[in-house]
Amino acid sequence: MTYFFETYGCQMNSAESAALDLVCRERGWAAAPDGEGADLVLLNTCSVRRTAEARVMGRLAQYAALKKKRQAGPCLVVAGCMAERLGETLKKSCPAVDYVMGTSARSVFPLILEAVEESRAGEGLPLPADEKPAFAFSSSHLEEGRFRSFVPIMHGCNNFCSYCIVPYVRGPEISRDPASILAEIRFLGRRGVREITLLGQNVNSYRWEGPFPGASSGVLGFPGLLRLVAREAEGGPIRWIRFLSANPKDLSPETVAVMAEHPAFCRHLHLPVQHGSNAILAAMNRRYTREQYLGLVRAVRSAMPDISLSTDILVGFPGETAGDLEETLSLMAETKFLYAYMYHFNPREGTAAYGLPGRIGEGLKRERLGRVIALQKEHTRELLASRLGRRAKALVEGISRKNADEIIARTERDEMVVAPGTVSLVGHFAELTLSGLRGNTFRAKEIHVCPGDS
Ligand code: SF4
Structure with missing residues (x-):
């Protein structure tokens, strides 16, 4: 079984998507590269601006067309603030939506996965119709491969x-x-x-x-x-x-x-x-x-x-x-x-x-x-x-997208730094000197893993 998430809006949505992602992985599902062939597509939505909602409505129309073309699936789930704000009316404006999962109802997610596994996506879930579930925090919001x-x-x-x-x-x-x-x-x-x-x-x-x-x-x-x-x-x-x-x-x-x-x-x-x-x-x-x-x-x-x-x-x-x-x-x-x-x-x-x-x-x-x-x-x-020439400690977050021989790190003051380095540094705290600036990103000539962190 495969899934694909699209996450809009704030960090809370990112964290909640990470938690749902973990639920999928722990059930043995695999992430799909896009929604085309996935068994389940989830849109974690934002209501802060009208434009954000309009974007989601556009994506839903595209997934509705995909469902028609494929004749079956993907199971289409709308989660997050738009789901909370519009509730089941979303299904009226877009009948291709199988489930609307408000921010206070994420505990139904395993039931949705079960329905997809048993090829009965879109069927009602065993929840009392008049019950509004309370908000429950997920036990972990870990994003795979992140530090x-x-x-x-x-x-x-x-x-x-x-x-x-x-x-x-x-x-x-x-x-x-x-x-x-x-x-x-x-x-x-x-x-x-x-x-x-x-x-x-x-x-x-x-x-x-x-x-x-x-x-x-x-x-x-x-x-x-x-x-x-x-x-x-x-x-x-x-x-x-x-x-x-x-x-x-x-x-x-x-x-x-x-x-x-x-x-x-x-x-x-x-x-x-x-x-x-x-x-x-x-x-x-x-x-x-x-x-x-x-x-x-x-x-x-x-x-x-x-x-x-x-x-x-x-x-x-x-x-x-x-x-x-x-x-x-x-x-x-x-x-x-x-x-x-x-x-x-x-x-x-x-x-x-x-x-x-x-x-x-x-x-x-x-x-x-x-x-x-x-x-x-x-x-x-x-x-x-004003920070040029200063020493800084930074967490190495990954390899630079532009140059495979460079790492990208973030200081505790939330400044980005690029320095020569390899994948072995990723996930480590390192010390460096902020020696140059390109745009808003610092450059460092050398980087040393902090003592006790190698
Ligand atoms: S009402 Fe909105 S802007 Fe004001 S504190 Fe709450 S979330 Fe922040």
Whole structure:
């Protein structure tokens, strides 16, 4: 039996696809190179933008045509946020879809595989029709052959930023049992993983009530979990820990202190600011101010002077004035992000911002986005250039696609480096000197495996 996945959207979808992939492999299924001859095709979808949904509808039409041509199969499964948002109506708009598997119903996946194995794909699954299954975390999100792995620790979001569909499609926040998180980390270490990223839509609002390692009951918050994870990793194969995405309003001084105290936490933090104007931050319902954000940046940098910061910036929100844009540009100049994901506002049906007055015209949105991108490029170049000549530690991730005699590695500050090297270095931590820059990628002349890691 063979399967083919197409994954759209965020890291949570990538992690969940990796978990489903593992379920297939453990059942003896093999990955197919494409959907053409596969027995099962799964589209793990994203609803954040209308364009992402339109792309999936286009792919579904192509798979519907393939099914007609083949006369049988593949079993077509739609998973992820679109499945959660549209539910069974998806089947009405595309009858070729066999199963719609919402984000809270992934536990039915083995039943779908069983149905395909028994040639009864498309038949109903033995689930009570009125039961909405609860979200269940998979036990592992290992991607075959990778040295970095996501470890989801929470799911959903309670924040309702006015432009965002996520709370509607991913539901309220649910935190994962810390014992299961630690068990996954142990498993990943045994399978050769060297770096993990704790993942959640709003990762630092993690909150577990009940027993956890070291306490028979109580409340475990994000900093407490970070301590447990750091202790679990200590002395083991997993040497680097990251987390994503941290919400500025939930970044506590204790979290910053734990990061600073444990060298396993990489010196990089993605802290989405979205905007630099207090009026727009309030309209976005972000629940922090520009001053609070800048205060956080100062606190993080004072605790970890060598840390790099990255962010998300959304321009062209309804009502944004030229002055508001200047505030964003000045916040960028004050903070100097290593990189940023920059985008302009796209109204999304079902969100609070959809009906807001003061929409900005497409041309002006693009022009403003262009200014933000141009400034970010300057900052990226400036920050990277300031690192030339410095020593850095990096995890070797693979062989360069352009040159088989070169490896590609990532520093703990999330910078990419290319250096001469062979496959024997892949999966090792190495030390190097950042001696040159090509685009945004560093070059190093030599690379040495870190002591104790050969
Ligand atoms: S914090 Fe805001 S932007 Fe992030 S997932 Fe929640 S609602 Fe969306």
